Amino acid sequence: MKKALVIYSGGLDSTTCLFWALDEFDEVQTITFNYNQRHNIEIEYSKKTLEIAEKIKNKTVKTHYFSIDLSQIGGNALTDLSIDVPKNRDEKIMEKEIPITYVPFRNGIFLSIAAAIAEKNEITNIIGGWNMLDYSGYPDCRDDFLNAFEQSINYGTKMGSEGNRFKILTPLIKMRKSEIILFGKEHQADYSYAYSCYNGLKEPCGECDSCILRRKGFEEAKLKDDFLVRIGKA
Numbered sequence: 001m002k003k004a005l006v007i008y009s010g011g012l013d014s015t016t017c018l019f020w021a022l023d024e025f026d027e028v029q030t031i032t033f034n035y036n037q038r039h040n041i042e043i044e045y046s047k048k049t050l051e052i053a054e055k056i057k058n059k060t061v062k063t064h065y066f067s068i069d070l071s072q073i074g075g076n077a078l079t080d081l082s083i084d085v086p087k088n089r090d091e092k093i094m095e096k097e098i099p100i101t102y103v104p105f106r107n108g109i110f111l112s113i114a115a116a117i118a119e120k121n122e123i124t125n126i127i128g129g130w131n132m133l134d135y136s137g138y139p140d141c142r143d144d145f146l147n148a149f150e151q152s153i154n155y156g157t158k159m160g161s162e163g164n165r166f167k168i169l170t171p172l173i174k175m176r177k178s179e180i181i182l183f184g185k186e187h188q189a190d191y192s193y194a195y196s197c198y199n200g201l202k203e204p205c206g207e208c209d210s211c212i213l214r215r216k217g218f219e220e221a222k223l224k225d226d227f228l229v230r231i232g233k234a
C-alpha cells in the first residue's frame with residue numbers, strides 16, 4: 001500500500017498537493033501546524049477543504065494537528081502582531097528580497113516534525129507544496145534545501161538508516177502559480193476554502209504577497225478564484 005503524509009496548511013499550494021496525493025496514493029495523512037500564526041484562521045478553513053476532498057475522492061484522510069509556538073522566536077510579521085504584513089509589494093522586489101513574513105527556518109522545523117510523524121506511522125513519502133516561482137523567496141522552500149533535508153532525514157531516522165528511504169516529494173516546485181491552479185483542477189481541487197492571506201482576516205486582504213500571487217495565478221489561469229466566488233467577491 002502506497003502511503004503519503006502531506007504537510008497541509010490549508011492554503012492553495014498544499015490544497016493542490018492534497019488532491020493530487022489522493023489520486024496518487026492509497027492512503028493519505030495530513031499534518032497541520034498551529035504555530036501561533038497571525039492567520040491561524042487557515043486551520044479552520046482547512047477542515048472544510050478536507051471534508052470536501054474526502055467526499056470528492058471517496059477516501060478518508062487521517063489528520064494530525066501539531067502545536068508549536070513559533071511566536072516565542074518572533075521577529076517576523078506572521079508571528080509578531082506588532083510587525084505589519086507588507087502591502088502591495090512589487091513582484092520584482094518579491095523575487096529579490098526575503099521579506100519580513102519569513103518565519104525563521106519554519107519549513108525546517110515543520111519537516112523535522114513531519115518526518116517524526118511519518119516514521120511513527122511508517123510512511124516514507126512526505127509531500128509539500130513548496131515552489132520556487134511565484135513565491136515569497138523563503139530559502140527553506142528551495143529545492144537545494146529540500147534535497148539536503150531529505151538526506152538528513154534518511155541519516156537521522158531509524159527507518160532511514162535501516163534502508164526504508166524517505167522521500168520528500170515536491171510536485172509543485174517548478175510550477176508558476178497559474179500552473180499549480182490548473183494542475184490542481186486536473187485533480188478536482190476545490191479552492192473554495194483554501195485560504196492564503198497572511199493577514200488572517202475572514203476575507204482575504206488582497207494586498208499581501210500571498211494574495212497578490214494568488215490573484216495573478218487565477219488571472220493567468222483564466223479562472224475565477226473559488227474562494228472569492230464563494231464569498232461573492234469574484
Ligand SMILES: [Zn+2]
Pocket residue numbers: 196197198199204205206207208209210211
Ligand atoms: Zn492577503
